[in-house]
Amino acid sequence: MLVRIASFDACWEVHRELYMTAFRHLKSVIRLNELAEDPLDLTSDGVLSPKRIDSWFKEALGLKLLFGTERVGDNTLSALLDLAEETHLIEKMEAMQRGDILNAIEGYESENRSVLHTAMRDFFEQPNESPIAKEASKLAYAELEKLKEFLREVESPERFTNLVQIGIGGSELGPKAIYTALEAFRKPGRKAFFLSNVDPDDGAAIFREVDLAKTLVVVVSKSGSTLETLTNEEFAKDFFKKAGLDPKKHFVSVTGKGSPMDDPQQYLASFYIWDYIGGRYSVTSMVGGVTLAFTLGMDRFLEFLRGANAMDKVALRKDPLENLPLLSALFGIWNRNFLGLPTVAVIPYSQALSRFPAHLQQLDMESNGKRIDKRGKPVDFDTGPIIWGEPGTNGQHSFYQSIHQGTTVVPLEFIGFKKSQYKTDMIYEGSSCQEKLLANLFAQSIALSMGQKSDNPNKVFPGNRPNRILLGEKLDPYTMGAILAYYENKVAFQGFCWNINSFDQEGVQLGKKLALKIIDQFVTLRVGKPIETKTFPQGAAFLKHLKSE
Amino acid sequence: MLVRIASFDACWEVHRELYMTAFRHLKSVIRLNELAEDPLDLTSDGVLSPKRIDSWFKEALGLKLLFGTERVGDNTLSALLDLAEETHLIEKMEAMQRGDILNAIEGYESENRSVLHTAMRDFFEQPNESPIAKEASKLAYAELEKLKEFLREVESPERFTNLVQIGIGGSELGPKAIYTALEAFRKPGRKAFFLSNVDPDDGAAIFREVDLAKTLVVVVSKSGSTLETLTNEEFAKDFFKKAGLDPKKHFVSVTGKGSPMDDPQQYLASFYIWDYIGGRYSVTSMVGGVTLAFTLGMDRFLEFLRGANAMDKVALRKDPLENLPLLSALFGIWNRNFLGLPTVAVIPYSQALSRFPAHLQQLDMESNGKRIDKRGKPVDFDTGPIIWGEPGTNGQHSFYQSIHQGTTVVPLEFIGFKKSQYKTDMIYEGSSCQEKLLANLFAQSIALSMGQKSDNPNKVFPGNRPNRILLGEKLDPYTMGAILAYYENKVAFQGFCWNINSFDQEGVQLGKKLALKIIDQFVTLRVGKPIETKTFPQGAAFLKHLKSE
Secondary structure, three states: OOOOOOOOOHHHHHHHHHHHHOHHHOHHHHHHHHHHOOOOOOOOOOOOOHHHHHHOEEEEOOEEEEOOOOOOOHHHHHHHHHHHHHOOHHHHHHHHHHOOOOEOOOOOOOOOEOOOHHHHHOOOOOOOOOHHHHHHHHHHHHHHHHHHHHHHHHHOOOOOOEEEEEOOHHHOHHHHHHHHHOHHHOOOOOEEEEEOOOOHHHHHHHHHHOOHHHEEEEEEOOOOOOHHHHHHHHHHHHHHHHOOOOHHHOEEEEEEOOOOOOOOOOOOEEEEEOOOOOHHHOOOOHHHHHHHHHHHOHHHHHHHHHHHHHHHHHOOOOOHHHOHHHHHHHHHHHHHHHOOOOEEEEEEOOHHHOOHHHHHHHHHHHHHOOOEOOOOOEOOOOOOOEEEOOOOOHHHHOOHHHHHHOOOOOOEEEEEEOOOOOOOOOEEOOEEHHHHHHHHHHHHHHHHHHOEOOOOHHHOEOOOOOEEEEEEOOOOHHHHHHHHHHHHHHHHHHHHHHOOOOOOOHHHHHHHHHHHHHHHHHHHHHOOOOOOHHHOHHHHHHHHOOOOO | OOOOOOOOOHHHHHHHHHHHHOHHHOHHHHHHHHHHOOOOOOOOOOOOOHHHHHHOEEEEOOEEEEOOOOOOOHHHHHHHHHHHHHOOHHHHHHHHHHOOOOEOOOOOOOOOEOOOHHHHHOOOOOOOOOHHHHHHHHHHHHHHHHHHHHHHHHHOOOOOOEEEEEOOHHHOHHHHHHHHHOHHHOOOOOEEEEEOOOOHHHHHHHHHHOOHHHEEEEEEOOOOOOHHHHHHHHHHHHHHHHOOOOHHHOEEEEEEOOOOOOOOOOOOEEEEEOOOOOHHHOOOOHHHHHHHHHHHOHHHHHHHHHHHHHHHHHOOOOOHHHOHHHHHHHHHHHHHHHOOOOEEEEEEOOHHHOOHHHHHHHHHHHHHOOOEOOOOOEOOOOOOOEEEOOOOOHHHHOOHHHHHHOOOOOOEEEEEEOOOOOOOOOEEOOEEHHHHHHHHHHHHHHHHHHOEOOOOHHHOEOOOOOEEEEEEOOOOHHHHHHHHHHHHHHHHHHHHHHOOOOOOOHHHHHHHHHHHHHHHHHHHHHOOOOOOHHHOHHHHHHHHOOOOO
16 A cells, blocks of 8 residues: 655655665765765864854744754755655644554554544644645544533532543553643642552552542543553552442543443543544643643643644744754754764653653654654664653662763753743752753853863863753743643654654564463462463463462 | 782783783683574463473572563573683772772873772672772771761751752762652651752752752762852752852862862851762762762662672672672673673662662763773674663553564563552552562563464564563662662673773763853853854754744
8 A cells, every 4th residue: 555645746756765775875865875974063163152042043933953963064964854754744744734644564464544643732723724634633622611611510519629631651651641741730639549560569559648538530542442541440449449439430541432331330530632633742632631721720731732733833844943842853963873872861851851751752752663664665774762861860869870971872862941840949059949950051062062082081071061041031831731731742753764664563563462361371370270281381481480389 | 000910820821911901802701602693482382381481580688589581591691601700709809899090091091099999888798898999998988987077967956858859860860860769768858859950940859849948968970060050059049049048058078088069168067079979870879879878768778789789799709690780781681692682670679769760871881881892992783772761560561562463573571560659558469569569570581581472463462572581679778789780780780791991981071161152152142142153053953943934
């Protein structure tokens, strides 16, 4: 099956086969490889000048992307912009947002779906006019209305103060990261907890802490059949029953229409998601919506959506220099494919964003950790890097030793804010906490890029550690939405550039399949039968290690 | 200055210069490089046999290290053991534990200290007999007695239920990871919080939640001058004062004797640490001790120390095959230096260990993220890898796509337990949560190593992703102590093998220095003066970006 992306121009049709065959034969890629032999040396006298720091930035929606500390000069930047054009990145973003079928591998069985998370928030200015995107937005808006009504009902009088979200992967990481980021904006008394792991200790710890009578439980699974989630749901219901409470009066589901979890006999309400929303792209759908609207209030949740939507529009800007997610994607590709750097550290200088790197880890690695292109051919270049990170300044007292002086160069993506969320701050020795935080962020950016010479080899810092900074005014719901969509779109752009399918996750299937086989072996043991080792001898061999002497 | 390591034999003296000059000229390294050209293929029929899974493991202190899923055959294992001998790993561990000065760079200004975290717990069987180690243990034991007395005092009647530990880097990561791991063993009503970041939002969130009147604050800084910690201490005191409480009656310090924080005018008590305890190795000293003993009770804290101590003795075993931390270090070196893998993912299948990867990230990357050897010469091979990870099964729904099918191979270190911590578990569809957790762990280990063939390129799993499993009975204080020391000693062994100084952290200094300059610029702005841009023009240029339009 051939995926047609209608708006590509004739030129694209002509060069298509060539491009599909070899990323490395692209003109811009050849040029970038030449440039990578002698990349900009940030440690050279005068290179990281105040003027460069001053002028190498772009801004959108109150977010500044500062990139003077990347190893990119004028020629490289211009070749990267050529790459964007040669790989039709903006056209592909248009195709995605209007609902073309981008989640597909040509000629092989694949999910074959549109990718429409951007439609989950397209309720504000200049909504997409494609019928497919419009329809998806209409459906999403209806769920939003349903949620508004549901909250109104359970809030007068207030029936719940706590919420426990049960879900795993995208049904936890994104919602938890955003909830943690915006805790400062919670409605008084409202609190959310997240239960994901099948580890029974995880659930026990939460349900001991909350007042079950005042607790709403949101169970999230698109298929309605995620093993961990169903297990945890049963586990949770057990706690309610033992406390003499009826789970049906406390549980709501977020799931696909018609799934086993779309069941009024079991749930107070069910909110819908669709197969064109990947788990890792689902924060702005009902997957994040129920919890965020419950804890922050509907108005703030809408502000969050408005920010995300505005950034989606930025991702459509034709001028790549004004398209922040695209620009960021290009720097990432330079570091990954041309400077050969295997990882990326995301370091928010904001404690509220402590879980955001874990979300980006999924978003990026599950999207772009791929080894075949969209035609099913193994790639001969590197795709998505390893994403990791912890908030600063903490990281400075941890892994920064390695970042400054280790043998593996790590490019960094910093995130910072001019103002803190709470107004509580204090002046200590002439500067505020927030100022100290920003001073550290800027100092690290400079130290990593410029390095330091010394006669003592232990005090030598080689420098040339590329990094860039996303700098916002303040981490509020709107800005959080914009940052989330900035990353979602950055990841999509990189996948477009590599011509891989960023929207499936076939790589998680094998482990799942084998786990079910071992679970069967456990079940066999429990009923006192011997394991049939032939069907899965490796699993049986591991189980033998569990016997205690 | 030349560091003498007294017990090395004559042979070592002869080969010293050669070894120091070039890791790559070692006989075993040459052999390992040859073997790496054709490493064990775990995807070949019959290679990962039940027999291999059955017999390729070693056990100590109830912990099994299963390594059948590493890309190591008999020849490679034997060459790795040769490497251990050629680089005198066990002699160096002996030298460390008896207090030789290992924290040094020859011929250059350096910290020039012993490394004696193992002495912080050497109170049990067969204590080290070296006078230096003995003296360090004696001092540590005196602090333990002091702590016992202090807790007795504040517990009858109970004055505190909450504890806030203020510290950053090693003064937070290790203690928080262990506290989180052992929460199931808390004394009823006792709870700890950790405050590290200079982000003011971090502190505000904690102090809003706790009952200050019942809160003990532990401020940890070896030097008594860590910027973030002092800032947070002032910030915390402010909350107490505003609540009409006297900080002196709530604050204790953990610091070096004679530091600015060793001050009875300011603190209810001060507990001591010494310059031979690196921050990242300090969990078993008073840095972790006050919080862990307060929340778990002294008996459980002692159990934790006993486990760590027992593993230190395992690390001295002469037979490298029975020396678990050494064995693990060798597999790591195989993956890093011979298979060329830049990162390591640590994946505990245990929610309680959720913060443990962050601790290991510091422990390993700050220790071994180095670019010069102990003679001050730049290395020409890779040192410590990038360490990252999240608990399983969560990771499976996140970055496992990339681990299975990405272009960058990631070796994994799994941690799992036969039993859960809480007795609360339930049978769902014939198996318990804990069984599901273990089934997933084993399934991933097999899937990653064996891979899968398929006609659909998207369903091809290349396999040969090396991994090993540390499998314990149950995560209790003793086992936690043993696992902590297993990693501490593993990291030390790798540093010994690379002949780098794993015990300093000069790489964090430059950023700190530049941050102070920018803080000065903030202070200047605050008093209304213009910044003197000449002294640090790059800092000044960044500050201009903070002006809002």
